[in-house]
Amino acid sequence: MSRTxxxxxxxxxxxxxxxxLAGPMTRFLAWLVDWFCLLGLTIAAMIIMSLFGxxxxxxxxxxxxxxxxxxxxxxxxxxxxxxxxxxxxKRMLRLRVVDAQGLRLKFSQVVMRNLLRFADMLPVLYxxxxxxxxxxxxxxxxxxxxANTIVIRIPKVSEPNLDQLLVGKFNSLRxxxxxxARLRQRVCAxxxxxxxxxxxxxxxxxxxxRIELFAEFAAHFRDKVQFPPxxxxxxxxxxxxxxxxxxxxxxxxxxxxxxSATANLxxxx
Amino acid sequence: xxxxxxxxxxxxxxxxxxxxxxxxxxxxxxxRKLTLDELRRFHYLYERTCAxxxxxxxxxxxxxxxxxxxSLVSRAYGxxxxxxxxxxxxxxxxxxxxxxxxxxxxxxxAFWLSTAVTLVGMLFGGLAVAFDTGSKSVxxxxxxxxxxxxxxxxxxxxxxxxxxxxxDRLTSFSAQLMVNNIMCSIKALAFGITYGVGTLVLLFYxxxxxxxxxxxxxxxxxxxxxxxxxxxHGVIEIPAVxxxxxxxxxxxxxxxxxxxxTTMRARLRAIAPDLTTLIFGVALxxxxxxxxxxxxxxxxxxxxxxxxxISFGCTELAxxxxxLGRCGINRSSANTxxxxxx
Numbered sequence: 268m269s270r271t272x273x274x275x276x277x278x279x280x281x282x283x284x285x286x287x288l289a290g291p292m293t294r295f296l297a298w299l300v301d302w303f304c305l306l307g308l309t310i311a312a313m314i315i316m317s318l319f320g321x322x323x324x325x326x327x328x329x330x331x332x333x334x335x336x337x338x339x340x341x342x343x344x345x346x347x348x349x350x351x352x353x354x355x356x357k358r359m360l361r362l363r364v365v366d367a368q369g370l371r372l373k374f375s376q377v378v379m380r381n382l383l384r385f386a387d388m389l390p391v392l393y394x395x396x397x398x399x400x401x402x403x404x405x406x407x408x409x410x411x412x413x414a415n416t417i418v419i420r421i422p423k424v425s426e427p428n429l430d431q432l433l434v435g436k437f438n439s440l441r442x443x444x445x446x447x448a449r450l451r452q453r454v455c456a457x458x459x460x461x462x463x464x465x466x467x468x469x470x471x472x473x474x475x476x477r478i479e480l481f482a483e484f485a486a487h488f489r490d491k492v493q494f495p496p497x498x499x500x501x502x503x504x505x506x507x508x509x510x511x512x513x514x515x516x517x518x519x520x521x522x523x524x525x526x527s528a529t530a531n532l533x534x535x536x
Numbered sequence: 537x538x539x540x541x542x543x544x545x546x547x548x549x550x551x552x553x554x555x556x557x558x559x560x561x562x563x564x565x566x567x568r569k570l571t572l573d574e575l576r577r578f579h580y581l582y583e584r585t586c587a588x589x590x591x592x593x594x595x596x597x598x599x600x601x602x603x604x605x606x607s608l609v610s611r612a613y614g615x616x617x618x619x620x621x622x623x624x625x626x627x628x629x630x631x632x633x634x635x636x637x638x639x640x641x642x643x644x645x646a647f648w649l650s651t652a653v654t655l656v657g658m659l660f661g662g663l664a665v666a667f668d669t670g671s672k673s674v675x676x677x678x679x680x681x682x683x684x685x686x687x688x689x690x691x692x693x694x695x696x697x698x699x700x701x702x703x704d705r706l707t708s709f710s711a712q713l714m715v716n717n718i719m720c721s722i723k724a725l726a727f728g729i730t731y732g733v734g735t736l737v738l739l740f741y742x743x744x745x746x747x748x749x750x751x752x753x754x755x756x757x758x759x760x761x762x763x764x765x766x767x768x769h770g771v772i773e774i775p776a777v778x779x780x781x782x783x784x785x786x787x788x789x790x791x792x793x794x795x796x797x798t799t800m801r802a803r804l805r806a807i808a809p810d811l812t813t814l815i816f817g818v819a820l821x822x823x824x825x826x827x828x829x830x831x832x833x834x835x836x837x838x839x840x841x842x843x844x845x846i847s848f849g850c851t852e853l854a855x856x857x858x859x860l861g862r863c864g865i866n867r868s869s870a871n872t873x874x875x876x877x878x
Contacts, residue, residue, distance in 0.1 A: 278609070278613050279617070280583060280586045282586040283593075284606040284610050286610065323703070323704050323707070325703065325707035329711035330711075332711045332712060333714070336718070366614065369610055371614045371618045375809040375811070378812045379811060382725060382726055385726040386723075386727055386729045409729045413729055413804055414804075415805050415808070422603065456602065
């Protein structure tokens with residue numbers, strides 16, 4: 268059974284959307300954060316419960332024990348239910364528990380996956396759960412498997428700030444709209460995003476590395492579409508990449524306005 | 537497809553924003569029911585966004601917009617295509633008097649299997665101590681160390697303590713019992729994921745301990761003490777563990793899927809609400825049993841006459857049988873059931 272990091276869900280309307288699956292390591296880190304939170308909460312609760320010692324030592328001990336137990340069982344159930352599949356650790360690592368078929372997460376699913384932790388955590392440190400997670404095609408531990416849930420990553424939707432990157436620059440590729448259109452056809456999303464990231468972080472690079480990186484990008488994009496010499500001669504590789512990104516992200520008229528529109532969209536959670 | 541992205545985004549953005557707003561409202565207030573017009577609009581927005589996503593998927597340079605649309609479509613898909621019952625207002629009384637006993641009866645065969653395995657364990661434990669008294673020290677875990685000695689001596693010691701244990705000790709003892717028993721029950725459920733093997737082992741071992749202690753007391757001529765001590769809490773505690781075992785076996789049954797045509801995923805999806813109902817019921821029963829065991833079972837004659845304790849235990853058992861067997865039966869239609877916890 269091959270593992271995948273993306274779960275594709277096809278709707279009855281024929282549209283496919285993807286969910287990025289969280290791997291065992293990310294999940295372990297989220298669990299570690301939750302474990303520390305739980306530890307803090309338990310200590311705080313024990314201190315509060317010890318105040319009952321003024322009434323009776325037995326009551327204080329009983330309250331402490333029950334609170335500890337309720338926190339241990341209820342922490343994940345309550346948080347995942349009220350925060351739509353997230354705990355503190357999962358929030359920090361941008362993870363979320365969702366239904367494996369893309370449907371709404373049910374309370375019974377939250378309860379099931381959390382109670383089955385007791386099987387997953389055997390014999391120590393979630394060994395059974397970890398192995399199940401590694402073996403599962405959808406990175407499910409036993410609890411997830413029984414509850415029909417998966418844990419996904421929610422990537423941060425970062426907006427490429429094109430206005431800041433490209434302001435005041437003349438784009439020599441603009442004079443060849445048919446080639447720009449071909450460029451948009453041939454460049455895939457990942458390549459476009461990589462170029463934007465490289466431009467956004469260009470000031471962080473060592474000078475030599477910067478030259479080499481943009482030379483590679485420029486050569487790559489030149490291979491995709493051959494622009495006439497008057498559009499490319501005499502401009503640096505970095506400027507060429509800026510022009511390419513400008514052409515990719517701002518098609519047609521009124522581009523500035525719409526680049527901002529896209530920006531607003533992507534910023535919406 | 538060559539798409540005029542600028543025009544496309546400008547034209548579609550109001551619809552996406554509207555869908556996002558509708559979804560946010562639906563997620564915050566899950567009990568809210570949409571009117572027919574709102575529902576139509578919601579469906580229209582969903583389909584339009586789906587179409588937008590299909591278009592943008594072919595456009596290379598818009599990963600952010602595509603991701604945003606995927607997030608919108610996945611949220612809307614979950615809302616629109618969910619056919620299981622919506623979250624309803626909490627109704628603890630209805631759940632307790634109807635949902636819980638109905639769920640128990642719906643899976644009663646798993647309960648009988650759970651009981652049978654425990655009885656086999658009891659038989660084994662009873663025979664072990666009957667033929668070899670030394671087996672007690674081997675089989676009994678640390679927490680039952682006080683039963684390791686001679687039962688007659690323990691009874692004499694308990695009956696000499698006229699005041700009974702202190703209230704302080706009893707309170708913490710009660711909490712310990714609840715925590716320990718609920719943990720044991722959760723494990724009985726969770727180990728169902730091992731195709732029931734873990735649950736069966738746990739039930740069998742539980743039965744061995746009960747059988748061993750019971751036969752040991754009977755052989756020592758302390759049957760009345762045993763009944764007086766065990767019945768008040770045992771008639772709730774033991775069935776609670778059996779029900780937890782029942783839940784574990786239901787889970788195992790869904791995994792095995794013997795004689796069922798549905799997929800494993802569909803089977804697991806179908807039983808999840810029932811398992812949740814049963815385990816919450818078990819927790820409730822064990823809280824009650826913990827209180828009784830600490831504050832009632834630990835007092836013996838002459839402080840509390842045995843006939844009172846035995847009568848109390850028998851009454852509890854009769855009520856439990858009535859509750860699980862008869863509660864929630866609709867007089868007009870015996871097949872009517874209330875929805876389980878979703």
